[in-house]
Amino acid sequence: MESIEIKGAIRKNIGKNFTKQIRKDGQVPCCLYGGKENINFQSHELSFKNLIYTPNVYLVNLEIEGTKYESVLQDIQFHPVTDRIMHVDFMEIKEGKKVKIGLPVKLTGDSEGVKQGGKLHLKKRTIKVKGLPGDLPGFLEINISDLGLGKTKKIKDLSYENLELLDPPNDVVCSVKLTRASKGEEAAEGAGVEGVEGAAETAVTTEGGTAEGTKE
Numbered sequence: 001m002e003s004i005e006i007k008g009a010i011r012k013n014i015g016k017n018f019t020k021q022i023r024k025d026g027q028v029p030c031c032l033y034g035g036k037e038n039i040n041f042q043s044h045e046l047s048f049k050n051l052i053y054t055p056n057v058y059l060v061n062l063e064i065e066g067t068k069y070e071s072v073l074q075d076i077q078f079h080p081v082t083d084r085i086m087h088v089d090f091m092e093i094k095e096g097k098k099v100k101i102g103l104p105v106k107l108t109g110d111s112e113g114v115k116q117g118g119k120l121h122l123k124k125r126t127i128k129v130k131g132l133p134g135d136l137p138g139f140l141e142i143n144i145s146d147l148g149l150g151k152t153k154k155i156k157d158l159s160y161e162n163l164e165l166l167d168p169p170n171d172v173v174c175s176v177k178l179t180r181a182s183k184g185e186e187a188a189e190g191a192g193v194e195g196v197e198g199a200a201e202t203a204v205t206t207e208g209g210t211a212e213g214t215k216e
Contacts, residue, residue: 001136003059003070004051008043010065028085032062032069034092039064045085052076052085055104055125059133060090070133072101093133100166101136102126105173109145113176118149124173127155128166135162147176 008030011022019029022042032039041064051058051073062069071090079086093099104126114120127140140160147153156169 001057001059001133001138003061005061005063006043006047006051008041008047008062008064011040011042014040023084023086028088030088030090032064032071032090032092033074034071034094035069039069043088048085048088056138057101057103057126059093059136062090072099072133096132098130098132098164099136100128100130102128103137104139106139106141107144107174108141109143111144111147111176113147113149113151116149117179118176119179120144120147120174120176122174124167124171127158127173129160130164130166131162142173144174147174149176150178151176 011018011029014029022029026045027042028045028048030041030043032041041062051060058073060071060073062071069090070093072093073088074091075087075089076085077087078084091099105122105124107120107122111118111120129136129140137160140158142153142158144153152172152175154169154173155165155167155171158165158173
């Protein structure tokens with residue numbers, strides 16, 4: 001997994017008035033958990049552009065007044081009206097300790113169901129996993145070549161080396177739904193089969209009738 005660097009400064013005051021002021025100055029209040037003690041700090045809102053407004057997931061190398069910490073993004077709070085970042089939480093990574101993180105899903109291959117006219121639906125864009133930082137990939141690849149019409153891939157159908165999947169086993173990750181085109185194709189194929197079977201039955205009856213007439 002790739003990493004990204006963010007620099008910050010210690011927040012000596014954490015009251016509401018001080019928090020409002022740093023936001024006016026374009027700063028975002030943050031907190032780093034998981035270490036010996038929680039660290040309250042602030043960083044400019046532009047620092048989060050490449051971390052938050054992207055489908056990618058990164059390990060975050062925080063540098064807070066000269067001290068470096070390896071971490072993962074834990075939570076973000078946005079303003080309900082302006083969508084500005086209001087608060088960000090990070091979880092410090094410790095050597096040899098597994099972390100929980102949501103990884104983006106990447107679908108690969110050509111679905112058989114899509115080839116037959118079905119429509120592919122991605123239900124889960126991220127899957128929550130648990131693993132050591134060194135084992136975390138940038139994304140979870142899912143091959144959908146064998147995904148037919150009306151079929152789904154669930155969490156229980158997936159497995160990745162050295163990673164534990166934390167979402168419920170029966171959660172649907174992706175599916176191929178029937179469309180009017182695919183339904184029409186199936187109906188046409190069914191009608192074709194019935195037509196062939198009906199013609200065969202007629203042929204047998206005719207042959208039978210001819211044989212009986214010959215006997216008479």
